[in-house]
Every structure is written in structure tokens, then in C-alpha cells.
Amino acid sequence: MVSENENGNPESSFNVTRDGLNGNRETEKKEGKNYEDWLPITSSRNAKWWYAAFHNVTAMVGAGVLSLPNAVSHLGWGPGVLVLVLSWMITLYTLWQMVEMHEMIPGKRFDRYHELGQHAFGEKLGLWIVVPQQLIVEVGVDIVYMVTGGTSLKRFHELVCTGCKKIKLSYFIAIFGSVHFVLAQLPNFNSVAGISLAAAVMSLSYSTIAWGACVHEGQQPEVHYGIKSSSTADAVFNVFNALGNVAFAYAGHNVVLEIQATIPSKPERPSKVPMWRGVVVAYIIVAVCYFPVALVGYWAFGNGVEDNILKSIGKPKWLIATANMMVVIHVIGSYQIYAMPVFDMMETALVTKLNFTPGMRLRLIVRSLYVAATCFVGISIPFFGGLLGFFGGFAFAPTTYFLPCIMWLAIYKPRRFSFSWIANWVCIVLGVILMIVSSIGGLRTIIKEASTYKFYS
Template sequence: MVTGGKSLKKIHDILRPDQPMRLSYFTVIFGSVHFFLSHLPNFNSITVISLAAALMSISYSTIAWAASLHKGISPEVVYLPRASTSTGRVFEFLSALGDVAFAFAGHNVVLEIQATIPSTPEKPSKKPMWKGVVIAYIVVALCYFPVAFVGYYIFGNTVEDNILISLQKPAWLIIAANMFVVIHVIGSYQVFAMPVFDMVESYLVKEMKFKPSQLLRVLTRTSYVALTMVLGVSFPFFGGLLSFFGGFAFAPTSYYTCIVLGILLMVLAPIGALRQIILQAKGYKFFS
């Protein structure tokens, strides 16, 4: 929600610099799309959306680091840590771990996706699933590592959480890149929300004894979208939220060789992210 809203606002600010609008308006506009898309029944029904999101991710990440290189190093660039104290640096390190965990997330939807693949004793679904996961993480690395390295090289410690927010020219390219981001997060929202929908609806039917119906689906999914939209409008701290949920939702069981490391990441990353959110909230006005 926050990313989509910020990207839409960036497009507006470039096209209409003399007509400023609140970020909350764009977050609501972005969230409104999901009131319709969230009612798609399953993963198979969002295949086209997911594919478009993947293509957009490759496109905007390439534009981000290429446009940054074209811009050149900022004269006032500083490569020192943002925090001036050792304690602050430790918290920032923990928060960064959550960012990495979120960037390489996907373990929480792997089983849902694998369940849609035909599987037999002769041809188990785990084989194509493993190949798909490996390819997916390679693509993610190729997209995000250049952005991370080039972004820090060009902007230093003043780089924005979304590097495209730091760029202004060429205007048409930055507009296109931010539109790609919007399309990407529309797809990724649905991919990550689908398991939540299934979990909540299953709980309501099996545990709460609700009758399965279209009305139940509409109420459940609409409520979830409304809740996330309100949270996005109220707390538009992209970096902090990214790190918090990246660590908090991390599944240690996806790392069989070192479950302890996964548990530590689940505990420590949200702590660093929560501190970052608190610091950002000090000068923030709700619904601004």
C-alpha cells in the first residue's frame, strides 16, 4: 500500500509540481484497486497479474540503477552510517536484516504455489518447484543487488528507501519506472494476500463454523484490504514497515540447516525496524 501510494504520488509530483497532494490520497487510490482484485479465487486466477508484476520488477529495477549511474555521484555524498552512535548502528543493522529478509521473501507462499502443480509419485511437484524457486531467487538477486550497490554509490547514506523517489530526470523515464512499480506491487500484494485469505476463510469455516458462501468471501477479503489500506495511510513508513514485516513474517523452517538463525532474525529484525518507525513517527502527522 505504502509503496504503491508513494509511486503514484511521485508520478503526480513530476507531472503537476505546482499542485501538491497528500500521500494518503494516493494510498487510498492504490488500495481501491485491491477491493476488486482480491476477489479472484486462487493463485491460478492471478497468473497474468503475477507475470506482469515480475516483468515490471525487472524493468523498474534496471531503470533505477541505470538512471542513477546516468545522474552521477552527488557532490555532497556521504558513505558513513546514518546513526551517530554505536547503539543506533546496531539497530540499523538489525533493521537492514529485515529488509533483506523481505526482499528475498517468498517462502510463505511456496507451499501454496506448489499445491497448484500436478504431482505424482513418478513426477513429484517438488522437482519443478525447486527449479522455479532457484530461478526466482537468481532473478531477485539480479534485480536488487545492482540497485543496492549503485544506489549507495551514487547517493550514499541519503538514498531513499525507494531509490526512484531520489531521482528526478529524465522525467518520462522516472514516470515510467514508478508506473512499473505500481503494477509490480499490485501483483505482489495479491500473491502475498492469497495465503492470508485462505487461512482466514478456512479458520472461519472450520473453527468458527461459518457457512461457506460468497458473502463470507467478500466480507473477509474486503475487510483485509480495508485494514491494510488504513494501516498504509496511517503509517506510511515504507522502510520501517518493510523491515518489520520482513523479519516478523520470516519462516525459520524454510532454512533447515539453521533454524536458530531464522528465529533470531524473526526476533531481532522487528526490534530494529520498530525503532526506525518510532524515529520516523516523531515528525509525522497522521493522514498527511
């Protein structure tokens, strides 16, 4: 269960202690500051509903939207549209559940995903279920965004400087990563609000450019809509990977409680009211971005579409170059949104377990090491399509599609065979299937691409 400290914050948010992740922390102060007032998630609670809107758009509309036409090409028209629509509906439902559960106990707030997991499954089990999954998601996304940012920078350079000497992708990923050594020092979610807003605007803009350019180029000569594969096994594995790509595209759940934690709450107006308003606006924007890009991109290029739709669009060059730079700006914001909960976990552990003094020096060292690590891994394994499928299945499917449903059933215990009971079990079954098959497909794609890849090329 979650108890509150003297500032009204859940005590379990400091469950990283000298005795491990699940200890009873004494409320200590160093240098006259309460740890909760210093940590990234709980240090500022003055966000508005529109903060939630563009934070959720930034968290969700990212690298995944560019891979959707390719995902549909492996699924086909009917199954592709069905998977897109079902994913939109299911993830909106599970996101609503998380917003509702944030303050299910009057006067208490579950500011972090693992705190909700502890309430649902118990102090120890909740941590072991949620924390590894959430870390895999957030660190995995940041690695993928390193690759996406570097790839888009490289594409921009090639489009605007056709006669220039070619530069390795590794260098562009390093250039993209260097920006985050500075931005990672911003203290909390609200301090990155401006970056997040710019990122949200960029996501809507480059999505519009992507499908608009597809319409401009029109249906390509000799376009084919059949399943592209060399064998039945290849077709099956490609479908598995495509499902992972779709799962990756709906990823905002992993930071939704942390975003909601930045919104003020009063008994007469709990945080779920403005948060839900922001989520609805965000999901409308998600639909405006995802469906046109996925369907128009597939219509234009058929099964020949690249894993990143911007690679398939050749003209006008200036517009595609602009779209690639918009992708760079967007994933800069997305990286920070997903990194903030990781910073919160690391800083909590170091301050409460290892007795480090909270302050600028600690943040500079810890966050810089994190940025360097994600950059290094991104440079080492830049397999864009495979990474999307693998992380989409292995990590996003549980935390997005069915873990909220399991927690809802554990906490609220709806009557058997009621609508809520049936809806949650349907989501759980579909989510587990998605997790298994897309993980297999994504891992196969990574192995396949790695067989011809030269490190640091």
C-alpha cells in the same frame, strides 16, 4: 500427521473447525461442492513451472529491493555485500528444503505452511508456531504494499503534474487500495496468474530502470561512504534496521508451499520437479534485480541515499515516473499473492467452524473487509523504512531463515555434525540473531518517525 481426503488432498488443510484450529473435521459438502474444491489454495492444480517462477518473483521482488541501497549504506561496502550474498544463499537453501518437504510422504501433499508445521511439531503446537508467524508476515506485507503503492502513486503524480495541487499520501493509499476490492474477488492462485506475470515483468523492469538511472546520473558530488549517524547508538540501531530490510527482501517462503500446491503431481513426476525449476529461474531473476540495485544505488549516492532509491533519482523525470508506475503495478500483484493464503485461512474458518455457506457472497464480504483493514492500517502508519525493518526481523526471519531448518531437523533427523546438521544449525543461529536485532532496529525507526508524524496527513 496429515491424512488424505477422498480427493487426495491433505485432510489437515481443514484443521479450522468448531473445536478450534485443531479439530477433526468431517468431510462435509454444501451445495454439492467439497470445501477443498472451493478454497483458493486447492481449487486448481494445473499450474506449470513458469507459473511458479513468476509467482515467486512477484512474491519476493517488491518493496524490499528499493530499500537495499539504503540498507547497504548503513552496513558499508564489505558487510553490505556479505549480508546480501549470504541472504541469497541461505534463503535459496531453505526454499529448496520447503520444496522437498512438500511431498515428503508419498501420496500426501502439505499444501499450506501450517500443515508442514503440524507434521514437524504436532497438530496443536505446529499450528501455534506457524499460523501466527505466517499471518504476521502476510498481513504485514499487504500493509507495507499498501503504503508502497500509495507512495509510488504520489511520486508519479508529482513527477507528471508539477503544477498540480499537492494531494495527501493518505488519499493515494486509498486510491491504491480501491483496486484490490475488485481483484480480491479472483478465486485462486491460478486466476491471478496474468496479474502475477505482469507484476514479475514490472519488477525486473523497474529494478533495471533504478540501477540504470543511477549509472546515468553517475557518482554524486561529495558522495560519502562512511556510516551516517549522529552517535554510536544511532549507527548500531541503523545497522539493525538495515538487516531487517534485507530480511524483508527475501520473503517468498511464506507462500511457496501454497504456490507449489497449484502444480499437478504424479508419482513419476512429483510437483517438486517443476517447482524447483521455477524457483531456480526466480532466484536468478532475484539476483539480477537485487545486486545491481543495491550496489549501484549505494555507489551513486553513498550514505545520502533515500530509503526508497527512486526518491534519490531525479532525472530523467519521465523515466522515474514510469518506474514508479511499474512499482504500483508490481505491488498490486504482490498484494494478491500474499493475500491469497490469508483468504484461504479465513474462508476455511468461516465455512468449517462457523457453518457459513461457501460462495460469492462470503468471499465478497470477507475479502472486502480484509482489503479495507489493510488499507486503513497503511493509511494510519505509513512508515516505509521502519515497517520493512520491523516486519523483516520479527516475522520474515523466522519463516524464511530458520523455521524451515528446524522442521528439516525435526523430520529428517540428520546425523549430528553431518553437513546437513551443521548447515541447518548455522542458518538457525544466524536467523535468530537477525530476528532479534532487526526487530529492535525496525521498532526504533517506527518510533522515531512516529514522533514527527501527523495522522492522515
